[in-house]
Amino acid sequence: MNENIIKIEHIAKVYTVGIEKVYALRDVSLEINRNEYVSIMGPSGSGKSTLMNILGCLDTPTSGLYLFEGENVSDMNDNQLAEIRNRKIGFVFQTFNLLPRSTALHNVELPLIYAGVRKAERLERAKIALEKVGLGDRMEHKPNELSGGQRQRVAIARALVTNPSIILADEPTGNLDSKTGNEIMKLFKELHDNGNTIILVTHEQEIAENANRIIKIRDGLIESDTELKKSKSETENVNA
Amino acid sequence: MRNLLFEIWEGLLISYRALKENKVRAILTTLGIVIGIWAVVTMSTALKGIDLAFQQGVSSLGSDNLYIDKWAWFNNEEPWWKLRNRKNLTYDEYEKYKKLAKLPIAIAPSVFTRKTLEYDGARVESAFITATTSEYLQTTNFTFAAGRFFNELESKGGRNTVALGFELAKQLFPQGADYAIGSIVRIGGKKMKVVGVLDKQGSWVMGDFNPDNQAYIPIEFLFKNFNKRRRKSITINVRAPNSQSVEAVKEEAIGIMRRVRGLAYNEKNDFSINQQSGLLTQINATVSVIQIAGFFITGLSLFVGAIGIMNIMFVSVKERTREIGIRKAIGAKRRSILGQFIAEASLICLFGGFIGLLFAGSSTFLINQWLPASIQIDTVALAFTISILTGIIAGFAPAYTAAKLDPVDALRYE
Numbered sequence A: 001m002n003e004n005i006i007k008i009e010h011i012a013k014v015y016t017v018g019i020e021k022v023y024a025l026r027d028v029s030l031e032i033n034r035n036e037y038v039s040i041m042g043p044s045g046s047g048k049s050t051l052m053n054i055l056g057c058l059d060t061p062t063s064g065l066y067l068f069e070g071e072n073v074s075d076m077n078d079n080q081l082a083e084i085r086n087r088k089i090g091f092v093f094q095t096f097n098l099l100p101r102s103t104a105l106h107n108v109e110l111p112l113i114y115a116g117v118r119k120a121e122r123l124e125r126a127k128i129a130l131e132k133v134g135l136g137d138r139m140e141h142k143p144n145e146l147s148g149g150q151r152q153r154v155a156i157a158r159a160l161v162t163n164p165s166i167i168l169a170d171e172p173t174g175n176l177d178s179k180t181g182n183e184i185m186k187l188f189k190e191l192h193d194n195g196n197t198i199i200l201v202t203h204e205q206e207i208a209e210n211a212n213r214i215i216k217i218r219d220g221l222i223e224s225d226t227e228l229k230k231s232k233s234e235t236e237n238v239n240a
Numbered sequence B: 001m002r003n004l005l006f007e008i009w010e011g012l013l014i015s016y017r018a019l020k021e022n023k024v025r026a027i028l029t030t031l032g033i034v035i036g037i038w039a040v041v042t043m044s045t046a047l048k049g050i051d052l053a054f055q056q057g058v059s060s061l062g063s064d065n066l067y068i069d070k071w072a073w074f075n076n077e078e079p080w081w082k083l084r085n086r087k088n089l090t091y092d093e094y095e096k097y098k099k100l101a102k103l104p105i106a107i108a109p110s111v112f113t114r115k116t117l118e119y120d121g122a123r124v125e126s127a128f129i130t131a132t133t134s135e136y137l138q139t140t141n142f143t144f145a146a147g148r149f150f151n152e153l154e155s156k157g158g159r160n161t162v163a164l165g166f167e168l169a170k171q172l173f174p175q176g177a178d179y180a181i182g183s184i185v186r187i188g189g190k191k192m193k194v195v196g197v198l199d200k201q202g203s204w205v206m207g208d209f210n211p212d213n214q215a216y217i218p219i220e221f222l223f224k225n226f227n228k229r230r231r232k233s234i235t236i237n238v239r240a241p242n243s244q245s246v247e248a249v250k251e252e253a254i255g256i257m258r259r260v261r262g263l264a265y266n267e268k269n270d271f272s273i274n275q276q277s278g279l280l281t282q283i284n285a286t287v288s289v290i291q292i293a294g295f296f297i298t299g300l301s302l303f304v305g306a307i308g309i310m311n312i313m314f315v316s317v318k319e320r321t322r323e324i325g326i327r328k329a330i331g332a333k334r335r336s337i338l339g340q341f342i343a344e345a346s347l348i349c350l351f352g353g354f355i356g357l358l359f360a361g362s363s364t365f366l367i368n369q370w371l372p373a374s375i376q377i378d379t380v381a382l383a384f385t386i387s388i389l390t391g392i393i394a395g396f397a398p399a400y401t402a403a404k405l406d407p408v409d410a411l412r413y414e
């Protein structure tokens, strides 16, 4: 049941800037199980994005072990990492990262192109994903013809379209006003209720509390890792 | 395999989208390719045209022919001022040769001269006149648009008869070849009856040898009216039975001519045996000059074009760093990115090649005024192959840079 998707042990990430070493992550270990909804919280510069990039196979750690669905990611080459990113991970960014001159539909279709899915099926699946995020009527719009919230919905549809094992969202509401942000959070909640596994990075307590588990990090180390016991009705304030 | 095709196809679609977004730039960059392809296609059609024209020309004169002459046409066995000191070939010597030679199937003397032709107000200044015997016809492959060559009787009697080359007849008789037959033209002031008009034979490649611009008159007529029998050196036109026997005919001719001219065993030949292959050698020299020039122009413009495209692709990769990051983040492999940018460069080049072909089409139309030139399908294939190859070569380095980008760095790029 509590099959784990992600397991990292003693992950460190060191950047060398000139002669100076920046320890973005010092020693991080954690496990994420299927259908969890986890928030990663921490002040700016604490290493949240670095951790997300490593979990998302965009970046490789300087040291430590990373198992994704039991497979050792640390040993993988570029092509294998690309394949994991393509099939197993859906990434949602703070700045949306859509192709600016392509339609919503093409943006969502893109991961399927790299997955080698044929055109007809691709369009079908992209449409379904866009409908799922409530943009069934905006498929032919380009990003500059969409509002910030709608752009983020396109990005979420793009993350969903390959049916990934996990969705990683790095400050997905960071560029949105709070009302739109709440709508996006509602969408994540729905995705989670439908069985998706989600990791969400934020520095806002209120946003973080949407999740069932909050991991706080500071200076590249895990400060606390708390399960939130909550039902849909209550909003209990849990402090570590 | 199917997967590879799929990736290539998708790569092409992606780059096609990208190009549509940067039309002006794409068009500007193609200039080098346009010129390169234009040059290579025009050159290759021109060369084919020359070849074809030459084949036609040679076949009209006959390729199994030898020409015994005071002058060496092409080779440089001796410098021209030494050749000038050779004795003229006389009509006498021709007659002796004709009597002694056993191998040839036709032998005819000829003298070239230039005369003005007139008919009813139409004039052709100093046209090329070949004065010869009726047997000359058998040394050629001439066919006639109308009439015939002057016959043996007219030849021996030095009658005022003339056969006109195609172009010459056209200038004098716009009414057509049939109209010309029986008409009286003035050649160097003398009245002569047109007995025949030749079919179109050669092209300008043949130069003075081109029968189209010549008139043929009996040599006896020339001697009677224009030149003394001994004034001019004679060319003896000799036809061998077939190409295998050309060498034997040549050996025989050398032996007879040495005897006729009374040369001692240690004296050099004071005459030359000329052949069509000499003409071929010269044409080939011209062709290789065109080829070298063509390859140089093509190579240079393709090189410049490739550099331009490489440059623009580097700029494009730089500008689209973020796009590359996005593509990688959602699962594009290195080879997909590599393929995308190479495909883009190739598409630009292909487009340039297409424009170059259009230009080449119009310059071929111009060349066609002088040469039988047309753009063949293999030339089109060559043009497209060169375009695509240029694109692949020019696109590789920028594409490789793009493929190698680190996704996190690329995503952070502003």
Ligand SMILES: Nc1ncnc2c1ncn2[C@@H]1O[C@H](COP(=O)(O)OP(=O)(O)O)[C@@H](O)[C@H]1O
Residues within 6 Å of the ligand: A015, A016, A017, A022, A023, A024, A042, A043, A044, A045, A046, A047, A048, A049, A050, A051
């Ligand atoms: N490419 C990089 N080169 C050097 N230092 C980096 C790089 N990326 C991140 N860092 C540093 O690592 C630390 C953690 O960064 P980051 O993970 O982006 O923090 P967060 O997302 O929590 O704000 C910061 O001190 C940052 O300056």
Ligand SMILES: [Mg+2]
Residues within 6 Å of the ligand: A048, A049, A050
């Ligand atoms: Mg961050």
